[in-house]
Amino acid sequence: MSNQSIQSENKPNNDEPVGNKGSAVAKRLQKELMALMMSSEKSVSAFPEDSNFFRWKATIVGPKETPYENQKYRLSIEFPNNYPYTAPTCKFTTPCFHPNIDISTGMLCLDILKEKWSALYDVRTILLSIQSLLSEPNNDSPLNSNAASLWDKKAEYKKYLDQFYEKNKDT
Amino acid sequence: MSSSQTTTVNDPHLDNTTTTNNDTLPNNNSQEPSTSTDSSQYRSSTQYSFKPPPENSKTSTKPDLDDNEEEKRDDSMYVCNICLDIAKESVITMCGHLFCWPCLNCWLETKPQRQLCPVCKAAISKDKVVPLYGRNNEKQQDPRSKKSPPRPQAQRTEPDNSQNYQGFQSFGDAGFHLSFGIGAFPFVFFGSSFNFNDIRQRNGQNGSQFEEDQFLSKVFLWVAIIFFCWLILA
Numbered sequence: 001m002s003n004q005s006i007q008s009e010n011k012p013n014n015d016e017p018v019g020n021k022g023s024a025v026a027k028r029l030q031k032e033l034m035a036l037m038m039s040s041e042k043s044v045s046a047f048p049e050d051s052n053f054f055r056w057k058a059t060i061v062g063p064k065e066t067p068y069e070n071q072k073y074r075l076s077i078e079f080p081n082n083y084p085y086t087a088p089t090c091k092f093t094t095p096c097f098h099p100n101i102d103i104s105t106g107m108l109c110l111d112i113l114k115e116k117w118s119a120l121y122d123v124r125t126i127l128l129s130i131q132s133l134l135s136e137p138n139n140d141s142p143l144n145s146n147a148a149s150l151w152d153k154k155a156e157y158k159k160y161l162d163q164f165y166e167k168n169k170d171t
Numbered sequence: 172m173s174s175s176q177t178t179t180v181n182d183p184h185l186d187n188t189t190t191t192n193n194d195t196l197p198n199n200n201s202q203e204p205s206t207s208t209d210s211s212q213y214r215s216s217t218q219y220s221f222k223p224p225p226e227n228s229k230t231s232t233k234p235d236l237d238d239n240e241e242e243k244r245d246d247s248m249y250v251c252n253i254c255l256d257i258a259k260e261s262v263i264t265m266c267g268h269l270f271c272w273p274c275l276n277c278w279l280e281t282k283p284q285r286q287l288c289p290v291c292k293a294a295i296s297k298d299k300v301v302p303l304y305g306r307n308n309e310k311q312q313d314p315r316s317k318k319s320p321p322r323p324q325a326q327r328t329e330p331d332n333s334q335n336y337q338g339f340q341s342f343g344d345a346g347f348h349l350s351f352g353i354g355a356f357p358f359v360f361f362g363s364s365f366n367f368n369d370i371r372q373r374n375g376q377n378g379s380q381f382e383e384d385q386f387l388s389k390v391f392l393w394v395a396i397i398f399f400c401w402l403i404l405a
Contacts, residue, residue: 024254027254027256028254028255028256031255031256032255082277082281084253085277085278085281086281118287118289118290118292119252119253119274119278119289120252120253120289120290122255
C-alpha cells in the first residue's frame with residue numbers, strides 16, 4: 001500500500017498497444033465531463049486542467065455529519081493512455097488528515113482505484129467513492145497511522161482535523 | 172367568407188382547430204359554409220383540400236420531436252459500458268451487460284487472470300459472450316475490430332424436424348383407414364387394409380416400400396371381396 005505500488009500498477013500498461021486509443025480515451029473523457037456538468041451533483045466537481053484533457057482538477061466537499069463536513073479538498077486526477085482499462089491516478093492536492101491518505105504526497109489507498117478497478121467507473125463514481133472514504137476509512141491498512149489511531153476518539157479527531165485543515169487549506 | 176380564408180391562412184392555431192374539427196365532425200363543418208353563397212362552398216371545399224398538408228406537417232413534426240427524444244432515450248440503452256458510446260459490434264455477456272466487442276476484448280486482455288464483468292463483476296469469458304446482430308450489420312464495421320480478434324460466433328441449434336411424423340394430430344390429418352380380416356383372434360388368416368389419403372403419401376418418403384404396400388393392400392382387398400362374394404353365394 002505504498003505510493004510506489006500505486007504508480008507501478010498503472011505504468012506497465014500505459015505503453016500497451018490498444019488500438020487508436022488516444023481519441024477513444026478523449027472521447028470517453030469528453031462524455032464524462034458532459035455527464036458531470038449536466039448532473040446536479042454539488043458535492044463533487046471536476047474539470048480538465050488547462051489544455052491537457054488527461055489531467056483533471058477535482059474538488060470534493062466533505063460529507064455531512066462527518067468530521068470532514070464543510071471542508072473542501074482539491075484533487076488531481078491523471079488518466080492513463082489506456083483509460084478506462086486501467087484506473088486513473090488520484091491525488092489530494094489539498095493536504096488531508098485521514099487514515100487512508102498520505103499526508104505529505106496526497107496519495108490515497110482505495111481498492112476501486114487498484115485491484116477492484118472496473119472500466120465502468122468514471123470520474124463521478126471515483127470522486128463519490130473518495131468522498132465516502134472520508135467518512136468510512138479503512139483503518140486496517142492505514143497510510144496515516146496517526147489518523148487511524150485517533151479515529152475512534154471522535155472529539156479529539158475533529159479538533160485536530162479542524163486545526164490541520166485551517167493550516168493547510170490554502171496550499 | 173373571405174375572413175374565414177384569412178383565418179385559415181394566417182392563424183395557425185385556428186387552422187389547427189378547424190382541421191381537427193374537420194377530422195371529427197366533417198358534416199358540421201361543411202354545413203356551416205353552406206349557409207352563405209354557393210361559391211363559398213366551393214372555396215370551403217378548396218380550403219379542405221388545402222388544409223390537410225399543414226395539418227399533416229404539424230402532426231408529423233410534433234411526433235417527430237417525440238420520436239427523436241424517444242430515440243435518444245432508446246439509444247442510451249444501447250450504450251457500451253466501457254466507451255460510453257453506442258455499442259458497435261455489440262456483444263452481451265451472460266450476465267446481460269452490453270459492450271462493444273473491441274472494448275470488452277480490451278478489458279479482458281488487461282486482466283487475463285481475473286476476467287470479470289465490468290458492471291456486475293460476474294465471471295465472464297470470451298467464449299461465453301453472445302454477439303448481437305442487427306439488421307445493418309455490415310455498416311457497423313469498426314476499424315478497431317481489425318486489431319482485436321473477431322467476435323465469437325453465435326451458437327445456433329437446428330430446429331427439431333421430427334414433428335412431421337406425429338400423424339393423427341387432428342381429424343383433417345387422419346385420412347380414411349379401413350381394414351378387412353378373417354380368422355380367430357389372435358390369429359388372422361389374411362387381412363387387408365384400405366387407406367385413403369395416407370399420411371406417408373404427403374411426406375413423400377419411403378417411395379418404393381409405399382408402392383409395394385399399396386399393391387399388396389389392393390391384392391388383399393380383391394381377395395377379400397372375392398371371399399365375401401363366395402360366402403354370400405355359397
